[in-house]
Each structure stands twice: as C-alpha cells, then as structure tokens.
Amino acid sequence: xxxxxxxxxxxxxxxxxxxxxxxxxxxxxxxxxxxxxxxxxxxxxxxxxxxxxxxxxxxxxxxxxxxxxxxxxxxxxxxxxxxxxxxxxxxxxxxxxxxxxxxxxxxxxxxxxxxxxxxxxxxxxxxxxxxxxxxxxxxxxxxxxxxxxxxxxxxxxxxxxxxxxxxxxxxxxxxxxxxxxxxxxxxxxxxxxxxxxxxxxxxxxxxxxxxxxxxxxxxxxxxxxxxxxxxxxxxxxxxxxxxxxxxxxxxxxxxxxxxxxxxxxxxxxxxxxxxxxxxxxxxxxxxxxxxxxxxxxxxxxxxxxxxxxxxxxxxxxxxxxxxxxxxxxxxxxxxxxxxxxxxxxxxxxxxxxxxxxxxxxxxxxxxxxxxxxxxxxxxxxxxxxxxxxxxxxxxxxxxxxxxxxxxxxxxxxxxxxxxxxxxxxxxxxxxxxxxxxxxxxxxxxxxxxxxxxxxxxxxxxxxxxxxxxxxxxxxxxxxxxxxxxxxxxxxxxxxxxxxxxxxxxxxxxxxxxxxxxxxxxxxxxxxxxxxxxxxxxxxxxxxxxxxxxxxxxxxxxxxxxxxxxxxxxxxxxxxxxxxxxxxxxxxxxxxxxxxxxxxxxxxxxxxxxxxxxxxxxxxxxxxxxxxxxxxxxxxxxxxxxxxxxxxxxxxxxxxxxxxxxxxxxxxxxxxxxxxxxxxxxxxxxxxxxxxxxxxxxxxxxxxxxxxxxxxxxxxxxxxxxxxxxxxxxxxxxxxxxxxxxxxxxxxxxxxxxxxxxxxxxxxxxxxxxxxxxxxxxxxxxxxxxxxxxxxxxxxxxxxxxxxxxxxxxxxxxxxxxxxxxxxxxxxxxxxxxxxxxxxxxxxxxxxxxxxxxxxxxxxxxxxxxxxxxxxxxxxxxxxxxxxxxxxxxxxxxxxxxxxxxxxx
Numbered sequence: 001x002x003x004x005x006x007x008x009x010x011x012x013x014x015x016x017x018x019x020x021x022x023x024x025x026x027x028x029x030x031x032x033x034x035x036x037x038x039x040x041x042x043x044x045x046x047x048x049x050x051x052x053x054x055x056x057x058x059x060x061x062x063x064x065x066x067x068x069x070x071x072x073x074x075x076x077x078x079x080x081x082x083x084x085x086x087x088x089x090x091x092x093x094x095x096x097x098x099x100x101x102x103x104x105x106x107x108x109x110x111x112x113x114x115x116x117x118x119x120x121x122x123x124x125x126x127x128x129x130x131x132x133x134x135x136x137x138x139x140x141x142x143x144x145x146x147x148x149x150x151x152x153x154x155x156x157x158x159x160x161x162x163x164x165x166x167x168x169x170x171x172x173x174x175x176x177x178x179x180x181x182x183x184x185x186x187x188x189x190x191x192x193x194x195x196x197x198x199x200x201x202x203x204x205x206x207x208x209x210x211x212x213x214x215x216x217x218x219x220x221x222x223x224x225x226x227x228x229x230x231x232x233x234x235x236x237x238x239x240x241x242x243x244x245x246x247x248x249x250x251x252x253x254x255x256x257x258x259x260x261x262x263x264x265x266x267x268x269x270x271x272x273x274x275x276x277x278x279x280x281x282x283x284x285x286x287x288x289x290x291x292x293x294x295x296x297x298x299x300x301x302x303x304x305x306x307x308x309x310x311x312x313x314x315x316x317x318x319x320x321x322x323x324x325x326x327x328x329x330x331x332x333x334x335x336x337x338x339x340x341x342x343x344x345x346x347x348x349x350x351x352x353x354x355x356x357x358x359x360x361x362x363x364x365x366x367x368x369x370x371x372x373x374x375x376x377x378x379x380x381x382x383x384x385x386x387x388x389x390x391x392x393x394x395x396x397x398x399x400x401x402x403x404x405x406x407x408x409x410x411x412x413x414x415x416x417x418x419x420x421x422x423x424x425x426x427x428x429x430x431x432x433x434x435x436x437x438x439x440x441x442x443x444x445x446x447x448x449x450x451x452x453x454x455x456x457x458x459x460x461x462x463x464x465x466x467x468x469x470x471x472x473x474x475x476x477x478x479x480x481x482x483x484x485x486x487x488x489x490x491x492x493x494x495x496x497x498x499x500x501x502x503x504x505x506x507x508x509x510x511x512x513x514x515x516x517x518x519x520x521x522x523x524x525x526x527x528x529x530x531x532x533x534x535x536x537x538x539x540x541x542x543x544x545x546x547x548x549x550x551x552x553x554x555x556x557x558x559x560x561x562x563x564x565x566x567x568x569x570x571x572x573x574x575x576x577x578x579x580x581x582x583x584x585x586x587x588x589x590x591x592x593x594x595x596x597x598x599x600x601x602x603x604x605x606x607x608x609x610x611x612x613x614x615x616x617x618x619x620x621x622x623x624x625x626x627x628x629x630x631x632x633x634x635x636x637x638x639x640x641x642x643x644x645x646x647x648x649x650x651x652x653x654x655x656x657x658x659x660x661x662x663x664x665x666x667x668x669x670x671x672x673x674x675x676x677x678x679x680x681x682x683x684x685x686x687x688x689x690x691x692x693x694x695x696x697x698x699x700x701x702x703x704x705x706x707x708x709x710x711x712x713x714x715x716x717x718x719x720x721x722x723x724x725x726x727x728x729x730x731x732x733x734x735x736x737x738x739x740x741x742x743x744x745x746x747x748x749x750x751x752x753x754x755x756x757x758x759x760x761x762x763x764x765x766x767x768x769x770x771x772x773x774x775x776x777x778x779x780x781x782x783x784x785x786x787x788x789x790x791x792x793x794x795x796x797x798x799x800x801x802x803x804x805x806x807x808x809x810x811x812x813x814x815x816x817x818x819x820x821x822x823x824x825x826x827x828x829x830x831x832x833x834x835x836x837x838x839x840x841x842x843x844x845x846x847x848x849x850x851x852x853x854x855x856x857x858x859x860x861x862x863x864x865x866x867x868x869x870x871x872x873x874x875x876x877x878x879x880x881x882x883x884x885x886x887x888x889x890x891x892x893x894x895x896x897x898x899x900x901x902x903x904x
Contacts, residue, residue, distance in 0.1 A: 029298035037076025185211025203240035380438035
C-alpha cells in the first residue's frame, strides 16, 4: 500500500555551520522548541516558525536561540524534556544533568545525588503521564544493574516513594516504561518488571535479533524478535500478549520511532527509513537517508531524524488527506481501517462540542467518498451502507441513476462522485439489476427518517425500481399504505409494466378514489388486461369500507356510483360497504331507503342488508321486517326446489344451505315484533313450513294453534316445549298458561285427532312442568287414577311452596330496604338549613340562590357548605373544600322551604 503518511522537512542542513565534524546525537521537540545534543557535548536550542508556501507546502524555519556545553567533546547520549516543569534532562558520559529548558542554565546540583550524576547508563520516561501534567517520572538504569525510579518535583529529582530500588544481574540493552510496568530487553529475552513488587515475567525470546523495546501508546509496546534471517516486530501488552499481527522486516533496524498508527524504522544497510502501518502491517512509505541516520521520538509525539550534519522532521500528513488518497487509489478497505484507527478515535479525546461536530462532519465526508468509490467498483451493498452512515442525502445520489433521475429532477448534486452516471460502470444487465436493487434497499432503510420533500422523491424512485426490477416488492411496498410518490411520474412505467393495481392503490392512498376505482373497474371488465397482483373485487370493497371523507355526500355519491358494477360480481360482500362502519355512521352516510333502492335488483344483497337493519340496527320499520321475512321464505322455497331437482338427477345436495336459510328465517320471526303477521300467515298457509308458521301464530297470540301445529303436524314435542319456554321469557303465569295449553292440545286434539296421553303424562311428570294443580285437574280425564299423576302432584305442591317462600323473602328484603331509606330521609330532614333571600349566595360561584326574592333549588353538603345545583357536579365531594363524603347529597327542593328563613 503506497501512502504519503509523512512529509520529510529539513529543519537544519547543518547542526554547526563552522564545524563539519559536529553531528546530532540526541534530539527532542516540544511545541515550537527544538533541542539538539551533539557529539561534542553541546546543547543547541532553536525556535521553530512555520509558514505555508504558495504551492501549499509547509516551510519550517529554525531560529537559533542559544546553546551550552555540558561536557566538552563528550557526546550527548540522551535528551528528554519535561514541559510542565520547564526542565531538560541531559545524559552525557554516565552523568545526568537537569537544565532549564528555556535558558539552558543548570539547576542547582547540590540538591541532587552525586551517585545519579556519575553512574547513569540510560533512563526512560514513564509514558503513562501526560507530559503537560504535574507528574514527571523516570526510571534510571545505573551501572552494575541497579534500577531506581525518580520523580521530578520542581528543581529536585527525588527517589520515588512508591517504587523501591532493585538490581538486575543480567545486562539491560533497552527498556521502556508505562506506569509500574518496565519492559526490558536483555541479551536473550524480553521481560516485564513490576516496579512496585520487583517481580519479573518472561515475555518472549529475542532470537537472532538485537534486543529492541519501544513504547507505542497506552500499555502497548513493540519488541523485535529474530527468527533466522527474518525480523519480526511484535506489538505486545504488559502481560506479553500479542495485540496484532507481527510486522515482517528484511533487516534489523538501527532505530525505531512511532507516530500512531505508523512505525518508522531506519535500516542502515540500505540507508532508508521505512514506514509501516500497525493496522494492516504493510509498508506504506520509504525515505532515503544516510546509513548512519538515527530516528528520535519527541516529547510531543513527532519524529525527528539526525542524518549526517542535517536534522529532518517527518511531519505527518493529515489523516483526512491520507484517507482521501487511499480512496482515490481504490484502496477503500485500507482507507476505512485507517479512518477507524484515527479519525473515529479522535472523538474519544475531544470534549469541545464544536470540535466533536467538526470531526463527525469529517468522518461523514470520508465515508461518503468511500461509499461512492465502492459504487464505482460495483460493490453496491457496501457502498450504500457507507452512504447511509455518512447521512448522504438521496437527492445527491438519485441523479446518478438514469432510470429514476426524473425523481430528483431540478436538484443539484452536492457531491463529486467518480462517475457521472451508473451506466458508466455497468457492464452487464445483471450488474444493472444489482445496482438498482441495492439502491432500493438503501432507500428503504433511510426512508422513515426523511423529510416530506425527500420522502416523495424516494418513494417515486422506489416505485420505479420495483416496477422495473422486483415486481413482487412493488406489491408489498404499495400495500404499506404510506407511500408519498409522484403518481404522474410513476404512471407511465406502471402502465407499461401492466402494474395497474399498484397504480390504483397509489391513487387510493392519495385519496384520489375516483381514479383508483376507474382502474379497478377496467381490471374487472376488460378481460384483455391481466394484472397478477390484483387481488380481486374483495380489495375494492375493503377500500370502499375504509374511505373517510368529511363530506358525506361525496362519499355517498362515490359509493353508489361504483356499487352498480361491484354487486353482480360479489353481492354478499358488497353489503359490507353499507354496514362496516358504526351503526350511526352507516345510517347517516347511507340512508337505508337509498341503499335498498340500489340493492333492489340484487335479492341476495338486499336480503343481507335487511337482516342488518332488522337484527343489528333494530329497525322499527314494518316494511323492513315483513320484506325480510318474505324474501327469506322465497329463498327457502327456491332452495328446496333446487334440491329436489338435483335429487331427481342424482346430484349431491348441500343440506346445510337449506338449514341455514330456515335458521335465519326462524331467527327473524322469533326476534322481530314489527312484521305484518296477517300477511305472513296468509303466505304461510299454502306452505308446509310448520315451525315457521307456529312462530308467527305465537306472535299473533294464537298459542294453541301454534302448539297444535308443532305437536300434530310437525310431530316435534321438544320444539313445542321450547316454544312454551321461549315465548314466556320468565313470566311464570304465562308459562303456566302455555304449558296448560300444551297439555290441553295433548288431551283434547282438534279435527278428530287421537289424544297423546303418554306425552301428556310425560310432560306432567317432567321437571319442565310448573302447572297450577287446580287447572290441571279440571282438564284431566276422569278415568285417570291418582297414581298416574302422583309425581306431578308432588312436584307441583313443592314448587308452589317454594314460590311462596321466595315471595315472602323478597317482601322481607323490600321492607328492610324501605326502613333503611326512610331512616336516611329522616336524618336529612332533621338538618336545619337557613337561606336568607336577600343575601344568600352560592359559596362557590357566588350566584344568588333567591333570584327575585324566591328561593330556588340548592345543595347542602354535610360540612354546611351551600352551593347552587350547577356547582354540585359530584354529590360525594364538596366543591369548595374537596372533602369526600360517604353519603350522597341531594338538592333541596322548594317544597317545605319558607320565604323568610328557608329550611329543609
């Protein structure tokens, strides 16, 4: 992966102009201050100024400030700046010096231990502290393997109170520290030493490499391991666990620096500084320097290079530029990995709201670029996923798709895609289909969050895409009922693809019902038009049932204009249009007389609607009831005749149809009280509908004729008993009278029929019998013995006694309730209420209780609050105090109220 991660900027062509032999041996940088340690013991301090050229190149100038000599002709081996303490730590000839970073003057060394100054091999900074904080700690390796930790407090380097001194027997070639963990490289292996407990843990072997440890960030370190001729750079944590895939190097580096997420290594055998990414372990950039060049990590995380007499700065290219460069080269996955590792992590370290907003905008911008690049690579799903994450407006994307570009007509795209049209990158029809369907899935995901204007554009695009490439999804999309597309723009494509049902549904969703119904009517009547998505007239009926209009006349006209072509197709279902709403709405919108007029030629629909009027609406119009009964009887006759014709030619007969019709007829005859009895009896006399005729006889009060018909003509004794029970509806006397009539029918038949003594005895001795003993005995045959009716007599007497006791209990309960109410009334009357006609007012609204000198109705609560009847909304709660009472209060009437001092 080729990437310009850094720009090499020469800070100084020569460390010392007049001495070619002077080279930099130690470097550090903080903000705009540069310190150079030389091979001749000098510390040189420069101030940096930055400018940008007309070619937008960064130019950094070094302005010499001052210098000092630590030990003449003795090289400076290590430099470290403590910015917050304004100190500079210098190691030269095993001596550690502390200088003021601005003046390069020595800090008073009398307060520092001479042992430190004389025996220091190397030191490392505790990288767990931000250098701008008040805490600055170092760990020092002394000669003979002694390790001590120190804190820099003001001008004094004090031994750490937390970490004790200890000694390592093996040589330590390199070390790095983070908090209490000290990673050391010894000749054979790497170890992690806990400075608090001085425990030592093996991490990994050094192998054939030279030990090298470098701190990267947080608790992540880089160690170098040699495996034969191969060099592996391994990123580990303080537990020795590998955090990433190792980087493979061709040779052992002489120095290493790090600027997230890049490791820069100097390979002296080839004289190059190579840049590796710890994200994907790839080499991204190479710089040419002298083989003796050395890398230095500065206090503020930048990288300096001492190459011969010159000093260079590796200035990091802004991550946004790096990512953009990768995207332009088509390396989108690498760009996204870099963005996640850099730009996205910036949010974790920023608190300012404006900065957070800027970072998020930058991330969205990069994701948009990456998404468009993936579209250009025909990776449509991943591309649209990134466009969704970047909150890219669909109005900027739709113009790239020619087949739906009209959906976004008039809009100017605010993005700069790598192609002007999707057609430029499409090679096959399969790719075109995948592109448009991926677009549709993307639009479906973002659709719920869009504004009204964008929603219409997106819905139009979705309709067109589904009509062209995925018809079954068009049906589901339109079925949602919340589409907001431009119907005129969709009309041509839907018509050409024969998706007329979808077009009609869109009209219906837009409340353009007349246009929708015209299309559905064409689908029903024109056999040359076939739309497989059209579910049939049932759907049309559902739409008509659900239409809501404030203008009821328009709704009524619309329905009546269209039922004419729906009724012949689905007469029964069509009735739902007039019955689906609430009963009140149905009658207001569709007056029954108008509905019956439109249904006059469709008997099945008319009969169903009349049943709705009679049984549900409870119409009291005699014509409705009589017409319904007559139509049901005609239907029974017609069905019976059809069944007889089928039997003659041995065609199977559906008996349930006739049974259902008769059940419906009987239900109407039993429940209705408004049909014309004489007219129905006249019609029934010529039929053998005995059960129905008996019901009408009963409605006419001719109970004996009804029972005689059920017993002798229909021979259905169970039905006769049910007739007696259902007709009486809990009236015991009427029940006794009807059962007595039934007994009489059994014992005294008309027209010379034979008496049914066995049925009479069975009825008398059954639990159904609740007859008056005297009345029964008067009609029983004289020759019957007492033993025949013994069971009846015992049950009848027991029933009469039970009835008498029940009546007595009810009377007792009623008397008790009367006494309770009387007592409450007396308590109320005992309360004296005084109302002065001239000054008494409602204690809530201050209304006069005696207008014109005459006291009106008022209410007195138990807490003596007197109010008008308008203010006494709750009879249990005082309207003035809010107090709740156990007893309900009642208004005082004018009766018994005097005119001077009214009381009640």
